[in-house]
Amino acid sequence: MSDENYSPLSSNSAPQASSGSTVPGKRRRKSSKKSAVVIGSIIGVVVLIGAVLGGLFFTGVIGGNANDYSGSGHGEVNFKINEGEIGDQIANNLVEAGVTKSFDSFYQLLLETKPEPVFTPGVYRLKLEMSAKAALAALLDPANRVELSATIPEGTTEKNVLKILAEGLSIPLADLQAAAANPAQYGVPAEATTLEGFLFPATYTFSPGVSATEVIQRLVDESLAALDAAGVPQDQRWDVIRLASVIQRESGPNPDDMYKISRVFHNRLDQGMNLGSDVTTCYGAGLTGKDCLLITQAALDDKTNLYNTRILPGLPIGPISNPGAEAIDAAYHPTEGPWLFFVTVNLTTGETVFSETATEHEAAVEQYYAWLDAHPEAVG
Known part of the structure; x- marks a missing residue:
């Protein structure tokens, strides 16, 4: 083998030397550009993923919503x-x-x-x-x-209405009494010195936190609305509510009797007779409910009782209960009839006898006493 075969300038050795010294440098420069592209792509993908995940977190798809709670609390x-x-x-x-x-x-x-x-x-x-x-x-x-609720029965007195409201609405009784102490602020007739007669009986619902004044106003508004519904002019409200309060306490379960009782009272007043209602006298004497059945003759003859319509002429000086819509309507729209007397002869059924003459009435009263004798439990 000659020395020519080993020369660094030979065709076999020169390309190898050239290749070994220059080509790798070119390859390193190409690799750097590709790495930058790859890194940039990765960063872009990461940013995109972050944006997507952020949106999912924000909207609550995953991880909860920054603006909203999850669940029922x-x-x-x-x-x-x-x-x-x-x-x-x-x-x-x-x-x-x-x-x-x-x-x-x-x-x-x-x-x-x-x-x-x-x-x-x-x-x-x-x-x-x-x-x-x-x-x-x-x-x-x-x-x-x-909601808080309270049910006021028809014929309930103001004193007991306030107690029912206090218990049902969790309002201190003293607050209700104070709110009711100034009737004029609620739009009742000027003659009214109390709210007796104007606390309309019904079932009421109120939201917690309602004030005593708001409750009282609601009941009075319902009473005034009932007077308007019956067609009662404002200048007759006082007379109608006084008579209606008596009718309510005198009547039994039969609504038709209210209109007959109203006629009796209208006829008596028209003829100059005293109203002659025991329930008004009982109210003035502080007797309500069954206690009125035990009223004495002395109480019935008491001239100092300003509610004693047996002795004093005209309507009682004020309402004696809080009447419902039918009693109010009956007071203003009595049915036609000649009666001057009535008496309930059966306290269980409410059966009432209406009479034109004193003699007929006395017979009906005897019927009532006979029923009482047979039912002593009726008076406790």
């Missing part, structure tokens, strides 16, 4: 919707009460809900940290509405 809170409040006010109030997390979560839900939600004013039993969806559902469910 915990604990308990009373939330009030006031008359006239609209969606944005309710949304703000929910946040302030700790029910929902943000204004947007609830208000946006309202905008998206079809048909548009309608809210009923009142107090609702909600929870703390509820999702907007759970809070909206709870506010639209009548079962979550918190």
Whole structure:
């Protein structure tokens, strides 16, 4: 083998030397560009993934919503919707009460809900940290509405009406008594020195937190509405409510008797006779219910009792109970008839005998006493 074969300039050795010294450098420069592209792509993907994940977290798809709670909440809170409040006010109030997390979560839900939600004013039993969806559902469910109720029977006196209201509505009796002490503020006739007669008997519901004055006004408004429904002019309200209060206490379970009793009283007054009602005298003597059956002759003859319509002419000086709508209507619209007397002859059934003459009435009274003798338990 000659020395020519080993020369560094040979065709075999020169390319190898050249290749070994220059080509790798070019390859390193190409690898750097590719790495930059790859790294840039990775960063872009990471940013994109971060944006997607952020959106999912924000919207609550995963990990919860930064603007909303999840679930039905915990604990308990009373939330009030006031008359006239609209969606944005309710949304703000929910946040302030700790029910929902943000204004947007609830208000946006309202905008998206079809048909548009309608809210009923009142107090609702909600929870703390509820999702907007759970809070909206709870506010639209009548079962979550918190109500206090009180039932006033027809013919109840003012004293007992206030007691019933205090017990049913959890309002101190003293507050109700104080609220009722100034009748003029409620729009009753000027002659009224108390609210007796104007506390309409019915079943009432109120939201927690209602004031004594608001409760009293509601009852008075219902009474005035009943007078208007019966067509009673304002200048006759005082007379009608006084007579209606007597009719209510004198009548039994038969509504038709109210209109006949009213006719008896109208006929007696028209003929210049005294009203002659024992229940008015009992009221003035502080006797109510069955106690009135035990009234003495001395009490019936008591001239100092200003409610004694056996002795004093005309209507009693004030109402003796709180009448219902039928008694009010009967007082203003008596049925036609010639009767001047009536007496209930059966306290169990309420059977009442109406008479034109004193003789007929005396016979009916004997029938009443005979019934009492046969039913001593009726008077306790």
